[in-house]
Amino acid sequence: MLHLHILSWVAVLILFFAAYENFSDRLGPSKYFKPLHMLLRIFLLLTLISGGYVFFQAMGANAALYGIKFLFGLLTIGLIEMTLARKKKKKPSRNFFYLTILSALITFVLGAYLPLGPITALFH
Template sequence: MIHMHILSWVVAIILFFAAYFNFSEKQGATPYFKPIHMLLRVFMVLVLFSGLWLLIQEFSSGSQGGGHMLLTLKMVGGIASVALMETALIKRKKGQASHGILWATIIVIIITMLLGIILPWGPISQLFGM
């Protein structure tokens, strides 16, 4: 399940930037904007469901490894990332200033990814056996 989660958010990030830059402020949307945006929404749902499934697995396993607070922060960061992605695209589509939201989205995505790396199922934790 963790592989599906990682693949889903990698594809979602790529689709977000593809959709964001397929909408010109002067000329409007390209013919590819709407299908990319719809596909991005599908991957956002996959990210949320696979993340929720991983969260349920971790909390139900009864492990005493701690990290539940970091896991909850990562969940909040993931939901915020998805919400900011959608908000940035909608603001861009409406012709409003969206560069600040774009940078906020990038920062929240990076923070969420860093939290995922240091969690018990993350690569750093598994590398050092934590």
């Protein structure tokens, strides 16, 4: 399930950047924006489900850090949706974009540090 989780959040980040760039502030959405946004939501749901499974699987050790990572993951998902919603409403979204990237980086670093993370697994 961990591999599915990693695959899904990588796909989420790629689809988020693609959807964000397929909406012009001046011209509006391209014809690819809506399908990209729908596919992004499917992968967000897959990330949420697989992340919840990994969270409950790893509750034995470092439960507090896994809880913090889970909350940052939820924050990242919320910021992704808020960024694209603001972009669709033609409101300033650049600050939300940067907050999304920061939140995703914090989530990634926590996930890499924790015992089920890919970097930690290299040293066992």
